[in-house]
Amino acid sequence: MAITLHDVARLAGVSIKTVSNVINDYPHIRPATRKKVEAAIDELGYQPNLSARSLRSGRSGVISLLIPDLRNAYFAELADAVMRAARAKGLSVIIEQMPGGKKEELEILRGPRMQLVDGILYSVLALGEEDAHHLDNAMPMVLLGDRIFNGPKDHVTMQNTEGARAATDHLLSLGRRRVAALGAHPGEVVGSAGLRLDGYQQALAERGVEYDASLVIPVISWHRKDGAEAMRAFLTKGVPFDGLVAFNDSMALGAMRVMQEAGLRIPDDVAVIGFDDIDETRYSIPSLSTIDPSKDQIAETAVDLLLERIEHPDSHAPARDLATEFHIVQRESSAI
């Protein structure tokens, strides 16, 4: 049987309340008492029972991170950043993957496993504005990534539209005029794909380049494989192009591979830029230009907001919407 507060209290010759006070850094304790209690804790190797604490206080010190897919390097790196930010605040992280679309997301969000956690970091993939009411509950939650407009929860995101505008403009500034966009979700408005397509179009308009729908390549799932396949299909159409904005790095890398197999030189024939600044982009051939979304900043901001909601559960402060900075990273794939 494990050591309890009672054991410590008995050894230290105080009541369990005093021990509890010491553990929870309650301010008004005589130094001598604190010493005694700490000595007893050390001697017994006491560790608080987190289930009991959680039952009584309603706080477990665990948060959930809901992401589509860890195999996607962007989410692995984001998860890493979130876990480091969470640990710095004394929180543990349960990761849940939900590659199964809207139904699965809702299921997990409502499932019994969310009982255990104090709050949720939710990287929205499938839910849209019409589902915002599903989130209108008391659970502390911060949304990451896509934007649910006017949702009831705090939201941290990169500047999708601005980022895509900057990426596209970067290629245009190199003199490219037939810039393809890889990763569109036809009809989507509020998700990353929709916002990035919007930025792409803005950049074209600003440079006076006419929008050509045949340069927009839809890809539903943003994996390397899907980028490769979409590019393969696009090449068979013979649409001329000299630039490529991929809406994430994984797709860009898959597409680069296919283009080079087809004899296209990068950046000479096609200049390429991606999105996310995953580690791999530094070592691909050629190395990949990209938009760095400041994952660490996203993670830290999100954990801070969540912690605030956890600590002030009945503050009815309105949902906040924060956007992090981004940076263009120019590498070989868009070298001059």
Add this chain to the structure above:
Amino acid sequence: MAITLHDVARLAGVSIKTVSNVINDYPHIRPATRKKVEAAIDELGYQPNLSARSLRSGRSGVISLLIPDLRNAYFAELADAVMRAARAKGLSVIIEQMPGGKKEELEILRGPRMQLVDGILYSVLALGEEDAHHLDNAMPMVLLGDRIFNGPKDHVTMQNTEGARAATDHLLSLGRRRVAALGAHPGEVVGSAGLRLDGYQQALAERGVEYDASLVIPVISWHRKDGAEAMRAFLTKGVPFDGLVAFNDSMALGAMRVMQEAGLRIPDDVAVIGFDDIDETRYSIPSLSTIDPSKDQIAETAVDLLLERIEHPDSHAPARDLATEFHIVQRESSAI
């Protein structure tokens, strides 16, 4: 306030024990009673309080996965496999990263955060045989990866030595005779690095190729960056070589990048094979031959063993040692 067993019991007109029985699939319940209770549960939207259950039963339904680093694609893919295997068994997974070496591993292993979980999946990085006694406790645990000989815990691993032997032999069978090994940990015997170097040497011996220590390239941390830097340093030495066995894919990809920058053609000048079969190997240029360690099989086996230990905490069955299958995957980097 949340809905409790009492609320359900009151609505259904039964005692809380009956409700509890229904929830826990206790066999002897009259169908009519079960119906009533289930109706009440649905009507109220009752969800069990996992903290209370955990406090009372000593089981939380959460396991911990301890890995060095999620940014390493191998571990991200392993974590994905583990989470899918765990979810299939109704378990949640808390991931803890421990990039900080032996001290941090021991700290986390003993820390208060391990209180909450029913068991631990521990991908040993820094701990060696001399630390086995630190694991000699009652916590259900399955070790992944490196081998701690004669340790007190179950252990699931790939066949490190056999895999490296097969990888090396694969290059030798292509006629290469100056095969370098990337990723050695000088002096190590029981870790992946030591075992794989052993396999490398066995393969050379079997083919009658003399072992040349100048072809063994030490790399402490197995990231892409480290592989690239080690290869850059190796090239400046001018040691002739025509094959490369990298002890993981990340290092192989970093090294390939450096070799190609230096004008070496792959596989013509240097044939390359890695380890892990991470997703990226299919899309690198050239695509990378590798050893597939069957991550899904590792994950499922490990979760099964752990669950068994959790469900039979006082079975003092001796620690088991399971090795999964591996497969050579030949791609362009070692094409004939």
Add this chain to the structure above:
DNA sequence: CTGAAAGCGCTAACAT
């Protein structure tokens, strides 16, 4: 500044 006692929601003996 410290102690006593109640009770969080659940499971598991035990009783019926």
Add this chain to the structure above:
DNA sequence: ATGTTAGCGCTTTCAG
């Protein structure tokens, strides 16, 4: 087949 009851270990009023 179902009800009663006693805690799991902790935090938290409330007293002193």
